[in-house]
Amino acid sequence: MPHRPLSLHAPRGSIAADELREGIDALLVEHEGEVPLRFPAEVLAAAEEAAARTAPSGPRSDRTDRTAVPFVTLDPADSTDLDQAMHLERTEDGYRVLYAIADVPFFVDLDGPLDAEARRRGQTLYLPDRRIPLHPEMLSDSVASLLPEQTTPAFVWVLDLDQDGAMRGIDLERALVRSVQKLAYDAVQEELDRGEGHPMMRLLQEIGALRIALEAQRGGASLNVPEQEVVAENGGVRLQWRHPHPIEDANAQISLMTGMAAAQLMLEHGAGILRTMPPAEQTAVDRFRRQSEALGHPWPEQQSYGEHLRSLDWRDPVHLALLNQATSLFRGASYAAFTTASEVPEDPVQAAIAAPYAHATAPLRRLVDRFVLLVCHAHVRGEAPRPPLLEALRVIPEAMQATAAQAGGLERAALELVEVAALAAWEGEIFEATVIERREASEPENGSGSPTRVEVQLIEPPVTAWVEMDAAAGEVVRVRLASVEREARRAEFVAAEGEGS
Structure with a gap:
């Protein structure tokens, strides 16, 4: 089915x-x-x-x-x-x-x-x-x-x-x-x-089916x-x-x-x-190949990236993170x-x-x-x-x-x-989410910097958010919906207690 x-x-x-x-x-x-x-x-x-x-x-x-x-x-x-x-x-x-x-x-x-x-x-x-x-x-x-x-x-x-x-x-x-x-x-x-x-x-x-095979x-x-x-x-x-x-x-x-x-x-x-x-830049291809290896789903050298992407199932947290990273191969249309x-x-x-x-x-x-x-x-x-x-x-x-x-x-x-x-109905609640990207903290420049943060994909409800915490791509973490500001169209998630430290 x-x-x-x-x-x-x-x-x-x-x-x-x-x-x-x-x-x-x-x-x-x-x-x-x-x-x-x-x-x-x-x-x-x-x-x-x-x-x-x-x-x-x-x-x-x-x-x-x-x-x-x-x-x-x-x-x-x-x-x-x-x-x-x-x-x-x-x-x-x-x-x-x-x-x-x-x-x-x-x-x-x-x-x-x-x-x-x-x-x-x-x-x-x-x-x-x-x-x-x-x-x-x-x-x-x-x-x-x-x-x-x-x-x-x-x-x-x-x-x-x-x-x-x-x-x-x-x-x-x-x-x-x-x-x-x-x-x-x-x-x-x-x-x-x-x-x-x-x-x-x-x-x-x-x-x-025949056309998909030709593709x-x-x-x-x-x-x-x-x-x-x-x-x-x-x-x-x-x-x-x-x-x-x-x-x-x-x-x-x-x-x-x-x-x-x-x-x-x-x-x-x-x-x-x-x-x-x-075509995807070689640096992006190499980066995606390293990410696939690091997340435990290696991309074989003899396999085209189309075949590799077709092998991914978004319902698997690791695969979901890889699919998100794969967007870097589809740029410049x-x-x-x-x-x-x-x-x-x-x-x-x-x-x-x-x-x-x-x-x-x-x-x-x-x-x-x-x-x-x-x-x-x-x-x-x-x-x-x-x-x-x-x-x-x-x-x-x-x-x-x-x-x-x-x-x-x-x-x-x-x-x-x-x-x-x-999200307003869930303010204050804790969710499981999959890390789909991680950004390292940046050094202060002109008096400002940024902490390490990750982008997470919630499954229930289906939204993404950036959270100040540290975790690896593909990892399942817990986050808390700290606040919702409707007029500003902004929802803030934070690491749940004991997460991302």
Whole structure:
């Protein structure tokens, strides 16, 4: 059985939903001017006009009619901004994947009001109690979304795979599609665990496993860590661990494969935007190897770091500490745009994926994907991307980096707010926690220094904290929640009596 999301809060740890809303409202006021909260009138007017458009079809249209194909979507149960729909089938010598992606460019004109606003936002922002969307919801949650029983314009990737799951054919078309069913991760996994489920989900499992094996062969890696999740329940919300289901990993492999196909097209034709990440610096690799040895889970010389990370289980305290330290191997992610063959990055490989890669599957929620889709479609048709599109490629990476930094800061502050509010019920209590990092005391400089401290991961509730004490990474210690300051969004933990001395 897969690991199920585990609730780690007693009823007294619940946070009233209205209290959370008030806190997030105040947080947004603090960040006013940094993150766009409302759409200007001219943007909403443009969205209304775009929503009334009808995608061309018929013999004279260059848009393929795929409405007879029974596409399905797979997302969290409450999602309405559905970027992707899939149809999977077995062929005589492998598999065919039809992967429909919302045709946002049909609704968002290049250099129009919607485009300008999307460049200002960069991405949909997800906070514990709300979304701040990239596009007006009349588009992202309605006519542009691949909702069931709705004919929708889409880009359709046609990916042919061999019996091992390797890509051997890539095509991309603009089409009309019609999803027949909206599937949800939790329900799908429960059915699969019973040996039942939608036939296409069983095929997705099969293809996903093949793609995961190929990822391991080429040296790709991912961090197998759970997520913090804020869950609404009985008028309140609480924090819990959530570990992605196996079917989510399989679904992610389809998206990764599509991003690799997009990167291949753009590299072959000399124009596009790649998602890049440099290889881990040797000093970071050596440091992580020493940490693995010190914590009693050595990293064999002949084993790739992807294989080593896949061997770690976050529920083991030692492994949890190692997974935290492994983040040092996944740094420097960026975007690289090029408009001619001479500008192609010297090393286009995204190190964690171990292959060239591009963001190409979430245009409702991420700015860059819209431009990647347009460029790839031009390449497939044997056409040069239009000059305005090439000009846009040069500025999109900067827009993505800037907006990601702003969004990340707000998301972290919102999570801190929820964590502190949840912890208030446990003030004064003692918890077991795993040390995931240790920082040595620093010598006083200009009258100030810092004592030895450690970062710990609590299991119940799922929060991290820095504590002034001394302990080795991977060690299980006891800490006491000394104080909680809600308005300052700060909780202070100290070593429990007899610990860290």
